[in-house]
Amino acid sequence: MSSFGATAAGGVDREAATADDGRTRRFLADWFDRHGLTTIVDAIGNMYGSVEFVPGAPYVLVGSHLDSQPTAGKYDGAYGVLAAAHAVHHLKEHVERGSLTPQFNLAAVNWFNEEGSRFSPSLMGSGVFIGKFDADEILKVTDRAGISVRDALSDIGFHGIDPAPEAVSYAEIHIEQGPILEKEGLRIGIVTANWAARKYSITVHGEQSHTGATHMALRHDALVGASRIVLAARELTRNFDDGLLLASVGQFDVEPNSPIVVPSKVTMAVDLRSSDPDVLEQAHEMLLAAIDEVTEVNVSIDTSSLRPSTSYQLEGVELAEEAAKDLGLSHRRMLTMAGHDSVNLKDIVPTVMLFVPSVDGISHSEKELTRDEDLLAGVKMLTETVARMVRGDIGAAHPAEFANASHTSS
Amino acid sequence: MSSFGATAAGGVDREAATADDGRTRRFLADWFDRHGLTTIVDAIGNMYGSVEFVPGAPYVLVGSHLDSQPTAGKYDGAYGVLAAAHAVHHLKEHVERGSLTPQFNLAAVNWFNEEGSRFSPSLMGSGVFIGKFDADEILKVTDRAGISVRDALSDIGFHGIDPAPEAVSYAEIHIEQGPILEKEGLRIGIVTANWAARKYSITVHGEQSHTGATHMALRHDALVGASRIVLAARELTRNFDDGLLLASVGQFDVEPNSPIVVPSKVTMAVDLRSSDPDVLEQAHEMLLAAIDEVTEVNVSIDTSSLRPSTSYQLEGVELAEEAAKDLGLSHRRMLTMAGHDSVNLKDIVPTVMLFVPSVDGISHSEKELTRDEDLLAGVKMLTETVARMVRGDIGAAHPAEFANASHTSS
The missing domain is CATH 3.30.70.360 (Alpha-Beta Plaits)
Structure with missing residues (x-):
């Protein structure tokens, strides 16, 4: 995936709704297709690889973003989307095999324009999803060359017409973008609040x-x-x-x-x-x-x-801690310094945000690196966490409470 | 003339060899034509409005530049070219009337790309004229959009084929771009050296x-x-x-x-x-x-x-001082802080550089201002100075000495 918009220095340049973002999105849509997931694209270009287990039930969403800063690392965002796609595929097989009984449906998500470098503000797709932004207003936003979000999305074939799925909970995994986990020799960070x-x-x-x-x-x-x-x-x-x-x-x-x-x-x-x-x-x-x-x-x-600094729901933090303990993965609670789509999602549904270590804490740089063993441990952790969310460990008691909020986003 | 490339704030935007520079140049060529001067355009786009009094004799050149910074004032450069054109026209009439006996020929000059904002370096046309730059090399220089000097000049119809006239001396008048003359209540600055x-x-x-x-x-x-x-x-x-x-x-x-x-x-x-x-x-x-x-x-x-700081020839400074005294114009010797085409010309011929006051010392700004009475006194001063140069008060004793140097420029 990092070959799309690859830079000479080993990073990527894949700003939102550019041709390279479009190529990366088509790769993801193909991947969804090959793994039996249905690709849904909403009006603001968020793309979902979904599987319906319980007709009419809301979705556990798992995602991150494929867009990048102009010269960026390979991991920021893209790792979370790939990890989400693998988790969803893996859990779909579990459900089909009967080893997981789902209470909700499941979808991997690639949120539009998390970075905000080409179109401002950042966290655009998830902001529209939760109803913080109006889709029509956001579609009119232009880049420095005067190209609107609407035209840019249309140009790459990702100005969709599908309604967004209704969310019951959300999980995201991301590189830490700071040195704490690496310094402390831990595998997993469980985020309790944003800076x-x-x-x-x-x-x-x-x-x-x-x-x-x-x-x-x-x-x-x-x-x-x-x-x-x-x-x-x-x-x-x-x-x-x-x-x-x-x-x-x-x-x-x-x-x-x-x-x-x-x-x-x-x-x-x-x-x-x-x-x-x-x-x-x-x-x-x-x-x-x-x-x-x-x-x-x-x-x-x-x-x-x-x-403002706001908290991730404690039930999600505790669910993730249980999952890490059961998997034997070293972990700690921590804050996120950077913004993530999960900061938006936690305003409407119980949300779990996970970190894997970043070497030297470097990010938004072509030198960004997370080691393979940490990447794989992260996928395992995300899959286990989402398995518990799909079976209804959180979000189950009060789906109706969130239904209105998430409907405003579609 | 300030209507060409006029900005809303009362300044001009007329970078070298842009369409607006082209329009300004055509206005000047028409003016030369209407006043009986022959328009000559050399290979680097310097344009001369010339009159031949003494067949085969070298030329007293009088000029400045019509190009500007992206947002600039009306006076910088353009005043000097207009003053030169008026001086040349006026002295032509004097010669025709028999009230001035010329030893040399005479031409007003608009030097190409003094400012250097579109094409670097600055002082480009005069630099080629004196042989400091090679014309072919300079024609290959490109702006940020990749357009070469050659193409830009061709596009506006000012990549000429005429040989440049041979110079015997040079005069230029310019706004001071500093507050000294205004502060001291003087009309004319006579430049002795550049900073x-x-x-x-x-x-x-x-x-x-x-x-x-x-x-x-x-x-x-x-x-x-x-x-x-x-x-x-x-x-x-x-x-x-x-x-x-x-x-x-x-x-x-x-x-x-x-x-x-x-x-x-x-x-x-x-x-x-x-x-x-x-x-x-x-x-x-x-x-x-x-x-x-x-x-x-x-x-x-x-x-x-x-x-480096180099001096204008003392004979030119003294000639200008005599002229100012005879005209009753208050004056002082001073340095030029900014570069001018005269800094180039003084390397090959005796050169006189004159200043008129700048209100508040402001330049390279749309707020640039020189009062009308100072502009008119400057034209009078330039005309008198050039009259003395044409009749041979300087440059006469040693035209051969400079002939080689100026030949390299054509």
Whole structure:
């Protein structure tokens, strides 16, 4: 699968609804087909490989995403989709063999545009699924070239017409994207909550002038002002205990960007995350104060959004812990620093989020690596966890409670 | 003329050999035609409006450039070309009337691609004219879209076949692009030398990772490293007396430039200038030391070039001073901080460079402004200066000395 959009450095470039994303999706649809799963594609391009055990019953969904950042690793997202497909196929055989009695139906999912690098925001397909976003509005979103989500999905043949299946619970497995499991020599992470995150779109307004003729005292250099904000964001992290706060600027565009013109404008995306909501709030106040101190230019905070820290349902955490214990896999509870489609799904159904170790904690990089033995242990763990979800260990007591919420997504 | 490539904010966008540059050039060629001047276009797209008074004699050239930065002011370059055209037309009438006895011929010039924003390097047309650049090599240079100078000039109909005229001396008038004349209430600046400049292409190499999942201690953030260099360049200027050093970063490109990816690479163009070559050398050493101190990333200085400070010929400075005195125009000697085509021309012929005041010293900006009375005084000053050059006050004693040099340019 990593041959689709493969990069020279051993990673992948497979942004949402590009030709390479389309090729990867067709590979997955073929795989579903060859393994007796029915491919369903909804209006926002989420694709499901489904099997119906109990006519009319809701679905246990298992998935992740096949899209990637522009230069990314092979594992982020894709591993979770492949693991889900294998788990679903394996459990289908168990049910057919009579060794598993299902209470619900089952589907592997590839959520559309988890990464958000081509079309913003991220977590797009799962956001539409849970009803957080309106599908029609999202289909109008355009990339930098002005191509809409609708046109991009149509171009690769994945603007579907199928209604999305109704969910009763959700499971996802992902590489940790951090060094904790590797450092502690553990196989499996069981996620209890996501880190809180604040994201800002900031514009620094300066005044264009000649680099070779404008006296320093007369300058309003947007790049100098923006650089101060980049370094202020980095400095924030030193105010807290090691590892409590992440702060970054990932996107940064300079205008007019000519060698002999003092920059007039910089637009930038600032990203703060913490496991502790209080730390995040303190960092937020400190960032605003630091921005206030930037002189020579005008700074406007165009958007500032908070993704709060919320918990995964305890019943799912405990189910996964039991499964790991029974399989003899070393494990611990942990938080997720990054966003995942499961952060969306847990708002409507009991959700289990699992991690496997990342070598050196590297991700969103062509150097991303998870060792084969960890990948295989993860598939085993996911399969066992989903087996328990399908037989009704969670989600069973209250399917009706979730029915309304998940219906809004189809 | 400022209607060609006019911007909403009252400036112009007329990069070299674009359609708008072509329109501006056709306007100028028509003007030459209507005023009895012969339009000559050489192979690198320099255009001359010439008049032959003395068959076989070399030419006094008077000019500047019509191309602009992407968002620029109306005056930079264009004023000098219009002033030159008016001066040439006016002096032609004087010669025809018998009130001026010419020793040389005369031509107004629009030099190709002074700005260097679309095609690099800057001062391209005058650089070919003086033989610093090879025309065939320069014609192969491409813009970011891969279009060559040759094709771009052909597309607008200005890849000429005429030999360039032989120069005996050169004059240019330009807005000051600094606040000195305005502050001192003077009409005319007479340039004695150009500032020394150092230009660097720098690449900061970091390591791509996930903004939301990579521990701060594991990061190699190219944007953080590059921001430190931007601020180090700014700090340099505080080590010297006010106005002695200019330091800027105008071009700055971040990769992969996605909101949730720690940047892996930044390429940037650093520009240092000083009136004092020793200050520039000290600043150069300080910049290298500051770059050495940048941690977490690798920094490579891809190119580092020096444009030394060199003098305009004293005979030209004195000629201009006499002209200003005779016209009753207040004036002073000064340096040019920015590059001009005259910096090239002075390497082969006696060259006079004149300035008119810039309001607030603003240039390379849509807010650029020179008041009408200053513009008109400048045309008067240029005309008087060129009249003296045409009658042979400078350049006369040694045309042969320069003949070889200027021949290499045609």
